[in-house]
Amino acid sequence: MSAMILAEGLIPPFHLQRFLRDPWVNGAWENTMWILLLSVLIGLCCGLVGNFLLLRRMALTGDAISHSVLPGLVLGYVIFDSLDPWVMIGGAAVAGVGAVMLIELLHQKSRLKTDAATGVAFTTFFALGVLLIRRFANQVHLDVDCVLFGRLEFTVFDTMDTPFGPMPVSVVKLLWITLGCLLLLALFYKELLITSFDAGLAKALGLPSRVIHLGLMTVTSVIVVASLESVGAVLVVGMIIVPPATARLMAERLPRLLILTAVLVVIGSLLGTHLATWLNTPLAASIMAASGAVFFLVWMITWLKKFR
Amino acid sequence: MEFLLICATWIENAGRFLTLEDEFVRASVLGAVLLGLNCGALGSFLVVRRMSLVGDTLSHAVLPGIVGGYLWNQTKDPVAMLIGAIIAGVIGTMLMNAITSTTKIKSDAAQGIILTVFFAIGVCLISLLPPGNKGGVDRFLFGQLAAVSAQDISWLSKATAITGLSCLLGYRGLLVLSFDPVFGRLCGLPMRFLHYGLMLLTTLAIVVAMESVGVVLVSAMLVIPASAASLLTQRLHWLILMAGAFGVTAGLLGTFLSFVGDQPTGPMVVIAASGIFALAFGFSPRTGLVTGWWSAYKWNRQVEMENDLKSIYRHWEDQHGEESSDAQAHAFSPNEFVPLKKLRSLQSQGLVEVSELGGDRWKFTTRGLAAAQRVVRHHRLWELYLSRRASYPADHVHDDAEKIEHLMDDDQARRLAEQLGNPTCDPHGRPIP
Numbered sequence: 149m150s151a152m153i154l155a156e157g158l159i160p161p162f163h164l165q166r167f168l169r170d171p172w173v174n175g176a177w178e179n180t181m182w183i184l185l186l187s188v189l190i191g192l193c194c195g196l197v198g199n200f201l202l203l204r205r206m207a208l209t210g211d212a213i214s215h216s217v218l219p220g221l222v223l224g225y226v227i228f229d230s231l232d233p234w235v236m237i238g239g240a241a242v243a244g245v246g247a248v249m250l251i252e253l254l255h256q257k258s259r260l261k262t263d264a265a266t267g268v269a270f271t272t273f274f275a276l277g278v279l280l281i282r283r284f285a286n287q288v289h290l291d292v293d294c295v296l297f298g299r300l301e302f303t304v305f306d307t308m309d310t311p312f313g314p315m316p317v318s319v320v321k322l323l324w325i326t327l328g329c330l331l332l333l334a335l336f337y338k339e340l341l342i343t344s345f346d347a348g349l350a351k352a353l354g355l356p357s358r359v360i361h362l363g364l365m366t367v368t369s370v371i372v373v374a375s376l377e378s379v380g381a382v383l384v385v386g387m388i389i390v391p392p393a394t395a396r397l398m399a400e401r402l403p404r405l406l407i408l409t410a411v412l413v414v415i416g417s418l419l420g421t422h423l424a425t426w427l428n429t430p431l432a433a434s435i436m437a438a439s440g441a442v443f444f445l446v447w448m449i450t451w452l453k454k455f456r
Numbered sequence: 457m458e459f460l461l462i463c464a465t466w467i468e469n470a471g472r473f474l475t476l477e478d479e480f481v482r483a484s485v486l487g488a489v490l491l492g493l494n495c496g497a498l499g500s501f502l503v504v505r506r507m508s509l510v511g512d513t514l515s516h517a518v519l520p521g522i523v524g525g526y527l528w529n530q531t532k533d534p535v536a537m538l539i540g541a542i543i544a545g546v547i548g549t550m551l552m553n554a555i556t557s558t559t560k561i562k563s564d565a566a567q568g569i570i571l572t573v574f575f576a577i578g579v580c581l582i583s584l585l586p587p588g589n590k591g592g593v594d595r596f597l598f599g600q601l602a603a604v605s606a607q608d609i610s611w612l613s614k615a616t617a618i619t620g621l622s623c624l625l626g627y628r629g630l631l632v633l634s635f636d637p638v639f640g641r642l643c644g645l646p647m648r649f650l651h652y653g654l655m656l657l658t659t660l661a662i663v664v665a666m667e668s669v670g671v672v673l674v675s676a677m678l679v680i681p682a683s684a685a686s687l688l689t690q691r692l693h694w695l696i697l698m699a700g701a702f703g704v705t706a707g708l709l710g711t712f713l714s715f716v717g718d719q720p721t722g723p724m725v726v727i728a729a730s731g732i733f734a735l736a737f738g739f740s741p742r743t744g745l746v747t748g749w750w751s752a753y754k755w756n757r758q759v760e761m762e763n764d765l766k767s768i769y770r771h772w773e774d775q776h777g778e779e780s781s782d783a784q785a786h787a788f789s790p791n792e793f794v795p796l797k798k799l800r801s802l803q804s805q806g807l808v809e810v811s812e813l814g815g816d817r818w819k820f821t822t823r824g825l826a827a828a829q830r831v832v833r834h835h836r837l838w839e840l841y842l843s844r845r846a847s848y849p850a851d852h853v854h855d856d857a858e859k860i861e862h863l864m865d866d867d868q869a870r871r872l873a874e875q876l877g878n879p880t881c882d883p884h885g886r887p888i889p
Contacts, residue, residue, distance in 0.1 A: 202562075202565050205562050205564055205565075206564070207562070207564040207565040207567070207568040208509050208512075208564045208567060208568055210568070211509075211512070211568060211571070215672065254737065257737075257743075257745050258687055258737060258740070258743045258744075258745075259686075259687070259743055260683055260686065260687065261503075261506050261508070263506050263507070263508040263509050264503045264506075264508040264679060264682075264683045264686070265683075266508070266509060267508040267509055267511070267512065267675065267676070267678075267679030267680070267683070268676075268679055268680050268683050268730070268733055271672060271673065271675060271676030271679065271680065271726055271730075272676070272680070272726065272727070272730040274672050274673075274676075274723075274726075275673060275676065275722075275723035275724075275726035275727050275730070276723070276727065278720065278722075278723040279719060279720065279723045279724070279727070282719065282720055283719075382516060382571070382572060382575050382576075383572060383575070383576055383579075385568055385571065385572050386568070386569075386571075386572025386573060386575075386576060388568075389565055389568035389569055389572065390568075390569055390572060390573065393561050393565050393566075393568075393569055396559075396560065396561055396565075397559055397561070427580065427583075427584065428583070429579075429580040429583045429584065430579055430580065430583055432576075433575075433576040433577075433579035433580045433583075434576075434580055435576075436572055436573060436575075436576030437573065437576045437577050437580055439573070440569070440572075440573030440576065440577070443569060443573070447555070447558075447559065450559070451558055451559075
């Protein structure tokens with residue numbers, strides 16, 4: 149099949165020098181730099197919470213949150229009549245945490261298992277969101293396409309003035325959120341570590357597991373929303389799951405997991421950006437596909453190592 | 457005025473829908489019914505096997521296959537797209553199994569990886585299509601139940617028939633697979649084959665449904681009706697039938713609402729399914745939230761009533777002692793234990809009535825006296841049992857008896873009395889009625 153695609157001229161022939169050089173020559177390099185910075189920031193935030201979600205076996209809660217924030221986004225717009233990103237983030241965080249609490253309610257008050265409860269809650273929220281978008285379509289400048297796939301390549305054009313010269317709005321936003329996440333991580337490292345690895349010990353030590361859990365969910369919602377316009381609802385889940393899962397193949401201890409995740413994020417973003425320039429494919433999807441390829445490579449290497 | 461106009465449109469639309477006069481209404485209703493039946497029935501296996509989110513994973517993972525099928529000969533050939541989707545679905549399922557079995561990554565994370573990476577590859581492939589050719593693929597993502605074609609209907613009905621047939625033929629194997637796959641393997645049943653068969657059926661259901669409701673909403677149709685049914689029954693065959701029925705109902709209701717209110721159909725079908733789920737969650741006889749509140753309320757009322765009767769009886773007993781053989785003749789007044797309000801509520805239940813002596817005097821009805829004596833009898837029998845058989849000190853037995861008196865039934869009380877030798881007095885020396 150790939151031969152046919154090649155023959156049709158859909159895939160440009162591979163040219164190593166062009167593949168490596170194109171994103172960085174002439175006028176492209178500044179743009180590439182911002183895109184790379186943005187995707188690395190998104191990857192760092194997502195990978196950070198993703199490590200904890202993975203340890204808690206809540207990987208698909210990330211998926212649920214990323215779909216559930218949709219009605220919150222629209223209602224935030226409609227109620228506050230504002231395009232301010234912080235309003236969006238607030239509305240979405242409320243919706244995300246609401247969905248998580250609904251999942252827990254469904255799970256606790258009936259004999260429904262967590263996976264079914266998750267499926268019921270997030271699809272309902274998403275359907276509500278789509279209906280709300282259609283209902284307020286003339287007021288809300290939310291593009292369903294953008295929410296699903298993201299537009300990493302366009303978000304960097306929307307710049308604002310900062311003390312360091314003009315910077316893309318989304319980069320500034322993500323910088324603040326990354327700083328916030330790192331601060332929270334530094335402050336609550338011990339609590340997060342213990343509640344994630346050993347819920348029983350956390351209880352015995354009297355740690356407020358419930359508060360930490362809801363806090364983690366809130367932070368996840370905030371990160372998901374902040375990344376949504378850039379990478380879309382589906383690929384943000386990949387950002388949350390894939391790099392931490394790749395790191396899990398190589399390490400056991402949390403500090404090493406976190407560092408490896410960061411390295412993997414940088415590698416995935418770099419590879420993805422080059423892939424996108426070569427094939428002219430959407431950036432976010434290319435970065436995700438590249439991260440998937442890295443996962444596959446690491447998986448194969450660890451697997452082959454077993455036979456040695 | 458404007459509201460009236462809207463109402464008039466709604467009613468007109470409802471009329472048009474119910475008479476099924478429009479061709480596309482018939483098609484979309486048929487499509488929704490088939491879709492609900494197929495997804496609902498298959499979803500029950502996923503929900504029972506705690507794999508509810510596999511539907512979500514597969515519905516995203518088939519995207520590269522669909523686009524690949526499209527790229528195969530650059531036309532929207534449904535057979536090529538279907539084959540591509542099934543290949544992608546099978547590869548996704550196998551990779552998921554391989555990841556969980558060869559690494560320490562858990563199944564939820566493996567699902568997440570397959571979902572997102574396959575979806576990303578699919579999105580990249582879409583962008584490789586020549587411009588102008590993307591419409592057919594876009595529809596797979598959002599769905600248009602209102603624009604279901606005769607061909608879609610035929611695909612949907614074929615898929616539903618295949619699902620129904622496989623469920624019938626392989627019911628025993630699927631039953632074992634759902635509840636105890638290890639036992640199945642020991643029996644020599646082809647568990648692996650059944651698992652992949654089920655995944656194949658799910659992929660097929662997803663692909664043919666995607667045209668109608670879109671990627672995200674098809675996973676809703678797999679999970680929600682089956683979850684609702686799982687709240688109502690624990691037997692697999694009932695679960696499948698009920699999930700199918702709920703799916704059909706959701707499909708009908710959703711298309712109706714969307715047609716009447718001029719809303720997108722896919723989300724409306726999901727909302728209808730969620731409504732059914734909410735009803736099941738609230739009113740399921742065994743586990744429902746509202747049912748639970750209601751039975752707790754009724755129980756509290758019952759306990760309160762019995763306690764009131766008991767305190768009236770004991771008060772009355774204190775006043776009259778043993779000399780009263782005809783209890784009914786003796787009247788009592790409202791007091792601080794049983795105020796007038798409670799007497800009125802007991803009166804409305806036919807347990808007490810105003811005495812003919814007049815002057816704010818009340819008496820038991822026959823039924824009321826029997827009920828009061830029954831509670832007091834249970835209380836005192838239990839006190840006696842605790843002090844005689846369980847060697848409780850006599851001053852410790854009351855609180856326990858306060859609780860058990862409401863739970864004991866007549867048969868238990870009779871057996872208890874027999875065991876204790878049909879006593880006449882409780883440990884405190886009060887008579888057992």
